[in-house]
Structures are given as C-alpha cells and as structure tokens.
Amino acid sequence: MIEITPKAAGMLKEFLNNLKVSGTVRILLQKFS
Known part of the structure; x- marks a missing residue:
C-alpha cells in the first residue's frame, strides 16, 4: 500500500x-465550432 501524503493528494x-x-x-x- 502506497502512503499518500496530503500534499500528494492535493496535487x-x-x-x-x-x-x-x-x-x-x-x-x-x-459544440461551437
């Protein structure tokens, strides 16, 4: 299991x-083209 830091999660x-x-x-x- 890879630990995800809050910073990595935010990124x-x-x-x-x-x-x-x-x-x-x-x-x-x-749609508009």
Whole structure:
C-alpha cells in the first residue's frame, strides 16, 4: 500500500480537476465550432 501524503493528494486532485476542465472545454469548443 502506497502512503499518500496530503500534499500528494492535493496535487493529484488538482491534476484530475485540470483534466476534467480541459476535457469540458474541448467538448464545448467542438459544440461551437
């Protein structure tokens, strides 16, 4: 089991949020293009 530090967890969460946001932006751009 890998121990996840709060800092690492925060970075991972931020990374996933960025992916989600960029995915949403891409979908929106496709709709309006």
